[in-house]
Amino acid sequence: MEELQVDILGLGGSVDLFIPSGNITFGVNDIYRIFPVDFLVVIDAPNRFTPERLEVIKWSTPNSFISHRHEYRGRNDYMKIDLWERTGLPIDLDGDKINVSVFSPFVATIVAYKMFEPEVINLYGVDMTNHPHLSAKAEKIRSDWFPLKKALNERGVEVNVFGNGILA
Numbered sequence: 001m002e003e004l005q006v007d008i009l010g011l012g013g014s015v016d017l018f019i020p021s022g023n024i025t026f027g028v029n030d031i032y033r034i035f036p037v038d039f040l041v042v043i044d045a046p047n048r049f050t051p052e053r054l055e056v057i058k059w060s061t062p063n064s065f066i067s068h069r070h071e072y073r074g075r076n077d078y079m080k081i082d083l084w085e086r087t088g089l090p091i092d093l094d095g096d097k098i099n100v101s102v103f104s105p106f107v108a109t110i111v112a113y114k115m116f117e118p119e120v121i122n123l124y125g126v127d128m129t130n131h132p133h134l135s136a137k138a139e140k141i142r143s144d145w146f147p148l149k150k151a152l153n154e155r156g157v158e159v160n161v162f163g164n165g166i167l168a
Contacts, residue, residue, distance in 0.1 A: 003119035006112045008126070009035055010105045014163020015125030023122070026112050028104035030056035031125075039115075041066045041108040043083075043100075066111055068098075081111060087144055091151040101144035109159075113152060120158045127165030138166045 009015055009027040015034060027037035029044070030053040040062040046054055046069075064079040065072060072078055083100045084092075091099055098110050105126045112121060145167050149159050161167045 004116060005120040005122060006116055006118040008105050008108050008112060008121060008123045009037060010103075010123070010125035010127075012125040012127030012163065012165060014127050014165065017162045018124040024112070024116060024118070026108045027062075028108055029053065030060075032056050032060040036061070038063050039066055039108075039111070040064070041104055041111060042069070042072065043067065043104045043107055045069055046071050066108075081107075083107070087140070091147050093151055093155065099144075099148070101141065103141055103144075106141075106144055106148060109148065109152075113157065118157065120160065121152065122160045122162065123167065124162045126161060126167050127163050141166050 005023040007018065007023045007025045009018060009025060009031050011029060011031060018035065025037040026039045026041060027035065028041050031037055031040065033056045040060050042057060042065065049057065062077060065075050065077045066079045066081055068081050068083045082097045084097050087101050089099060093110065093113060098107055100107060105123060109121060109123070112118065152159050
């Protein structure tokens with residue numbers, strides 16, 4: 001039997017390395033302008049996006065639109081998640097709440113694990129080296145990411161980050 005794999009798609013340059021292969025796909029924000037995904041995770045409020053990006057988010061058609069934001073509740077595909085209120089808490093892969101970080105693929109990774117418990121999680125487009133806000137938060141991102149990666153590895157999950165960026 002083949003191992004279950006999940007692909008997480010961010011919006012960084014290495015998303016170009018992604019080749020659809022039939023794996024379950026999670027994306028963040030306005031990924032639909034590049035690839036359609038099975039599950040879309042949006043953590044930021046609508047007013048954080050330009051009108052063009054918000055329009056892409058609005059018209060995306062995933063199986064589930066996953067968010068903690070009440071502004072998105074009107075969607076037929078809305079799936080509510082509960083986030084911890086602050087970053088830096090111990091990683092909790094078993095509880096009802098989701099750890100939070102300043103970058104959406106972190107949340108998407110936890111949601112994907114909790115929904116499917118895959119053997120492999122592949123991340124593309126999580127470079128963040130040219131991101132207008134996140135590149136300056138590299139240390140914070142790493143301090144959130146590496147404990148998550150370790151917790152997943154300890155559960156036998158192989159985590160692959162494609163590209164050269166903050167998480168590499």
